Amino acid sequence: MRASRSVPPSAARPPAGGRPAYTLLEVLVVVVILGIAGAMVIPAMGSTGILKVQGALRSIVSDITFAQSDAVAFQEKRAVCFDPTASAYSVVQVPGNFIDQAANTMYDPTKPNGKWTVNFASDARFGDARITFVDFGGGATNLIFDGLGGPVADAASNNPGPGGTIKVSGSGLTWTINVEAFTGRVTVAQDP
Secondary structure, three states, X not given: OOOOOOOOHHHHOOOOOOOOOOOHHHHHHHHHHHHHHHHHHHHHHHOHHHHHHHHXXXXXXXXXHHHHHHHHHHOOEEEEEEEOXXXXXXXXXXXXXXXXXXXXXXXXXXXXXXXXXXXXXXXHHHXXXXXXXXXXXXXXXXXXXXXXXXXXXXXXXXXXXXXXXXXXXXXOEEEEEEEOOOOOXXXXXXXX
C-alpha cells in the first residue's frame, strides 16, 4: 500500500482571483530598499561637478604624458602650450628651434578643426574647471620635452628645464599638477 502525502489546504488552491500576489510585507521591503538606494544616489548626483573637474585634470595629465612619450618615440621635441587666460592648452610638435602653434599643433581627429587643442571654458564636459596658474620657470607657460622625454628650458636649447606647476580650479576646489625637472614625472595633489 502506498502512503499518501497530505497537502495543506492553502497550497491546494490558488489565491482569490486565481493569480499569485505579493504580500504587504514584501512590497514594504522593496520600497524600503529602493528608498535606501535613492538616498545613496542623490548625493552622488550632486558631486558630478567635481567629477568633471577631475576629468579635466586627467585630460591634462594624459596629454602631458602623451607629449612626453611622443617626443621619445619620434626623437623630436614636443610641447604642451598652456594659455591660462583662455583656460586652454595645445599639444604641439617642435621640429625646429621655436614653437609655432599655428602651423604645428598636432592632429586630433576628435576635434572639429582637427587640432589638438583643449579649451575648458568652451567644453561642457569639464564643467567649471579652469586653468588658473601655469609656471614652467620664470613665468613660462610652455612645457617642452626633448627626444629623451625630459623637460627642457626652451625650444632652442637642450638645457634641462626646471619642471613646473599647473593649477586647476573648479567646484570650489583647487588641484596642483606638478611636473618634475629632469624626469618629467607628473603628480597631482588637491590643495588644502
